[in-house]
Every structure is written in C-alpha cells, then in structure tokens.
Amino acid sequence: MKLNFENMKAFLIKNKNYVIIAVIFVIMVVTLVKVSNNSSKKAEEAKSEEVITIDEKTQEDAEETQAEPTNDLLVNAYPEVNELITKYFTAMAEGDIDTLLQLQNPLSEEEQAQILQKKEYIEGYDNITCYTKIGPEENSYIVFVYYEIKFININTPVPGEIPLYVCTNEDGTLYIYNGEFSPEVNSYMASIAAGQDVVDLLNSIEAKFTQAQESDPDLKEFIQKLTGSTQEEATQEEETQEQPAAEETTQEEPAQEQPADVSTADGLQEVNETVYATETINVREADNENATKLGQLYVGESTKRTGVLSNGWSRIEFNGKTGYVLSEYLSSSGGLQEVKYLTSTVNIREQADENSSRVGTGYLGTKVTRTAVLDSGWSRINCDGVVGYVKTEFLADTYN
Template identity: 30%
Template sequence: MKVKEFFQKIKIDKITEFLKKNARYFGAAAVFVAMVLILARCTDGTTSDKDPMAGAYQQYAESDNKEVNDLITKYYEYYAAGDTDSLKQIATPISDAEVSYIQFYSQYIEKYQNLKVYTKRGLDKDSYLCSVYLQIKFANIDTPVAGLDFFYVQTKDDGSLYINNVYGSFNQSNGEFDMDTDIASLIATFEQQSDVLALQAEVQQECNEAMLADENLNTFVNTTLQDAIKQWAADYKASVAQAAEEAAAAKAAEEEAAAKAAEEAKAAEEAAAAEAAEAANAKTKVTTDKINVRDAASEDGNLLGQLASGTQVTWYADENGWAKIDYNGTKAYVKADYLADVSGDSTQDTSQSTNSSANLSQGQEITLANTVNVRESMSETASKVAVAYAGEQVTVIESYADGWTKVDYNGKQGYCKTEYLQ
C-alpha cells in the first residue's frame, strides 16, 4: 500500500474509534442490551465442529485457558511500556508504522487493568477468537475508561500460542497486510453474533458513563488524544518520505561511486597497458649535451635536475619534440634533439682514440670525459659491472699492455678500455 493511501486510512485509537463509531447508540444502550440478551437466550449456539465457521456460533465463555490469558496479559504489559521488541515475540507481524504508533501511544498509558478474556474456537481447534474487556488508565486522568479489543490467537508448530497480528485492530483499520479470506470471513461472522454484540453494547454503555462522569477524560479522549494522533500521523508520514528521500540519495551516491570506481579502474587499466607498451618499445639513448630534465613536456615544466653529456638514459617515446625518459625511477622529459641512439657496445667502445698508448699509474684517479662501460673481463663482449658516466671518477688498479685497465668505480672493480681513460 502506498504511504498516501495508508495515511488516508489511518483511524484514531481503538477507544476513540469505538466511541465515535457507536456514539449514536449511547441513548438507547440499555434497551439494545436487553434485546440482544433475549436473542442470545433463544439461540442454543450448537453447530457442527466440521464447519470451519462453527466457532463463530459458539456461546461466549470467559477464558480459563491459562496460556491464552497469560499471552493477552503480556501483550498489554508490553504495549503499555512501549516495548515493541517484546511484543514482536508474541504478536506477529508488527509493521514499522504500528511500532511507531505503539511507542507514541504508550506514553499516554499508565496501565491496562481488569482484563477479561472471552474466547470462541477459531478456524480450527488450535486457534481462538478472543474478545478482551479491559480498562485503560490514562496518565494524569483519574477515571479509567472501558474498552473492547479483539485478537486472533493461533498455535505455532512447537505448540506455543501467538497472536496473529494480521487480524489486530491496527491492520484491520489500515490494511498493511493481506488477510486470509477464510479467517476474515470467520471474524466477520463472529462480530455479528448476539453475544458479541451484547458485550460490545455493555462496554459501550460503561465507556459512555465514564466519559459523562469525568469531563477531563472526555476532553482528553475526544480532543487531546485525537489531536496527538493526527500529529503523529503527519510526523510519521514526513519521516517515511524523508527516509525514502535519503535512501534514494544514498542509492544515487552509491551508483555514482560505483561508476567513478569503474572509470578509475578503466583508466588505471589503460594506463597500465600504455606503460607496458612503452616499456616494450623502450630504447637506450645517450645525451649529446648537458640537458635539463623536467616533469612535463614543456619549457614551463618544473625542473627536476640535469644530465651531463654522454649520459645513457632509457627512452620511452617522443611527445611534440620532447623525449619521455626514466629519471631516477620516475617518468620525466628532456628535449629530444639532445638524445642520440647508442650503436654497438657503446659510443666509447667503438670510437678511436689517439691516446690509447698512454701509460696509467696505479692509484691514479681519472675524471671521465665520456661515459665508459666497466666490464667483468678484458673483452668487449664481457658482461658489464657498471656504467661510469662522464664527469665521474675511477681509480686505476692496474694498466695492461693489451689496451685494458683494471679500475675501481664506486667500490666495484672491473675493466675499461685504456683509450677511454685518457
């Protein structure tokens, strides 16, 4: 049921509804009771137990079933305390709207007293049609007022009893849960029986007398309480609308976050693919002059540092005249015009020198004019121990006649072509 339809159907409390619905009978209550009692005496109430409607025609009996009586007593104790968690253990289902209503209404209740439970058989032998006479003592009101309530009690699979709250007064007024047609038909028949009508009339008369005797009670029930119930209904409707709005906003935010996460994941995947492609196409190049390293492919990019001439770098791509390179583990940019391809082993290994025959002294420290490969053995095909860049120093350990010199470079020992150390 839609919220709007629900609140269009909201009725006032059980007692105020009872008074308004039956007010026209107040003056003739005594005569009506007498007529009903006469009809009751003329009806023997016997029907076949095989008939599912048979229970409605049984004569009322005040319950001596301790389990039924205890169940009803607990219900009103919990209701008066606004203890909806405990109520849900013995009466089900209880909607969110009814939970809110009980918690609101219980603040006006001091206690329910003088309960009397009248029962007839329900649709089967393990269910009960229950009329409950009670007196309601409102807080700060001297006179209690009589009321009449209805419950449909059934048996669980474990043999314990519970109140089927689908047939309680709140759902009968507001229609939040669908009713079983057989049970609904049984209850409708039950409510038309002479003894049920007689009890209703008696309670109506008692209620009427209390209202006439106590003006404070009359004002409270017919004005104060009704206004409070209307205000509760408006507040609850607003809270439901707000909750729906917040839920919609939360769902929209969740969907937006999911979409953003998906976009970020896609972007990360594309970036990873692009980086993998760059790595696959990476080349080693050497600087041809001293150059600036920037964080963007622009002269306006932040200056990260400089590279000396002859420095080998890992090149990934050219972007509008700028080379994307690896600089200390991060991506950076230099002018592409100042990079050259490295051919063969190294620029220095394949070049000719006019000073290759110069003698070098043991312990001599040499500042490199060019980038030099330091190898494991005296061979141009030997593995590299390190690459010593232009401007760095190496220390001579021993120079050999066949054109190689053993050097120490930053704690690593290896061999360089002697001609590159001149």
C-alpha cells in the first residue's frame, strides 16, 4: 500500500497545476489515478511472482548443480587411520601378537604362527603410506597401504601394498576387519577397485617391486627362495582330503625289501622337462605308495620332472626337495589355464584354508586365471600377479 500511495502522490504533485486551473478535471484525474493504481498493483504483483519464480528456480538449479560428494584417494588424510596402520605394521615387524589381536579382528592361530615365522627374516617396514577412501559403512575406510619391507641382510627394500578394511568400534576406536565381506560391501569394494586412481596406484607399486628385484640380484634370489619355503610350509598342512587309495594303487608296486624312503634307481631315465598334473596327486619321498608324503600336486599344477623310472613313477622337483609321483598322472601337453571371473569380493589365501593368511584381495568381477582345482572345494588362482587360493564357488565362466 505504501508503494501505491507514493505513486499517487507523485502523480498529483506532478499534475498539481492542472488541478488548480481546472477542477473539472479532478474526476478525470481521480479516475486516471485509480486506473494507474490498478495497473501499478498488477505490475507489482506480476513482478513479485516473477521474483519468487526466479528464486525458486535458482534454488532448484543450485540443488541440482551442487557437486556430488567425492571419494578421492587421499594420501595420509586421516591421522587416526595412519596411527592404526603404523601400530599394525610395528606389531607385525616385532611379532607382537597381543597388540595385533587388539588391532585386527579376526586373527586366526594359523595367521599368528605365520606372523611369528616372518619375524625371523623381516627387519621392519618403512615408508608406510596410507591411500584412503571412505568405506561403505558408517565410519569405515578402505586403505591401500604402501610399505617397503626391509629384509634381514638384504640391502634393497621391497615395495609392497595391502588393502585393509578399517572399521570403528562402539567406543570409537578403529580396528582392521579381516573377515568375509557382505554382498553390499563386496559391491562397493568392486567399484572402488575399478577406479582409475586405484588402478594407477597398484600399477605403480608393482612397477617398483619389479624394479627393486631387477636392481638387486640378491633380493631376487632371496624372494624366490622365500616363496618356495612358504609354499613348502603350506603343503605340510592337511589342506585337502586324502585321495582315494586306488589313485596310487593303479600300478601296484611289488613288495620291496628296501626301506620306504629309498628310491629305486634301476631303469631311471634322466630328463629335464616341465610337466603338469592331470589329477590331484600325492607327492612321495620315494617311488612307492608307502613313502612319506611331502604334499600334493593339484590339477593343472606344473612341476619340473628330472627323471622317469621304469616302475611307473617320475622324479620331480617339489618345493625345493626331490619327490616322486605316478607318471600316469603327469602330462607334458600343458597345464590348467582357465579364465574365470570372481562372483564376489574375496580374500586370496596363502593356503586352501579360510584361516590361512591373506595374500591379497580379489574384487567382484575381476578376471583371474585358475591354475589348479582342489577336491576340498578350493581353487588356486593368479589374480593380477597374486597367486593364492579362493573357494571354487566364487569362480564363474562369465561375469554379467
């Protein structure tokens, strides 16, 4: 109303001479003022509506154009996460199981034993860097940890990486979750792993690892020996069911007077070739079924054959030792190399046992190469250079 009154006042002042001179025009002036009033009011209302419309549209556009929350791969961005990871690697290097039990859940007895074994040849972990993304659950984090292992008596540090899932306890403290993931977490992990920033990070670490080995022959030899030793320890575990007795009695040996751990040298043909297991078979200390079992060769697994015996056995190299298997279960035509896809995000284990140490993580939809099938429901895979075991049920021929 104030705006209309001022308009009218201005109009009268502007036209006061006409009012004084010709009163007869007052009625016309009043009429014109009313018309002007109505017009001004309508104009102001229209203007007001336009302003409201613009404001609402502007607000809607602002909401629509507001940047989506980002989940960048941040370097050492969370002090509480960095502190947890530093304590974790310090305890790993010292073999401090009590501290690790507080920091990681679960931590199996098998994993505890392997941590203590690693302490014998690992001096420490240096240059620990946390590449972190927000996790799928409240107050959770996905941490890709870069580290450099310092082996005892080896000059060159070895670059490495491990993905860790960090969660929050009810009291607000952080811990590393080491169990199986839910389908929701699996899906989220897969999306994170497929990100170009994560792929670039892992590729750069792999390149550093390769470069470290190539620059230090002692380191390369040490890693090869260490890998062989670890595999040897793994095969000592009863990780698969015993094969039926008929598997080794197909070609029955005649009774022998010699001890079970003494191999028969008669009819031995020296060879040097790569062969593959066509079935899961036991590896014996000598060329007879009563000899001590050293471990097993799984379907598709390769080994070096050094001799063929006339009694139906072959001499092979097995985890740094000499072993014997039945020749009929070996083939030189090639091993198992099946392309498979992971149907879930899973832990890759050092042994075919869910309590075994985790050597890596395979993400939903990742293409892997299966190199062995175990009767116990596990398969050995190669996942981007990480060799280990996953349950066969998590492998498929295709991924949709």
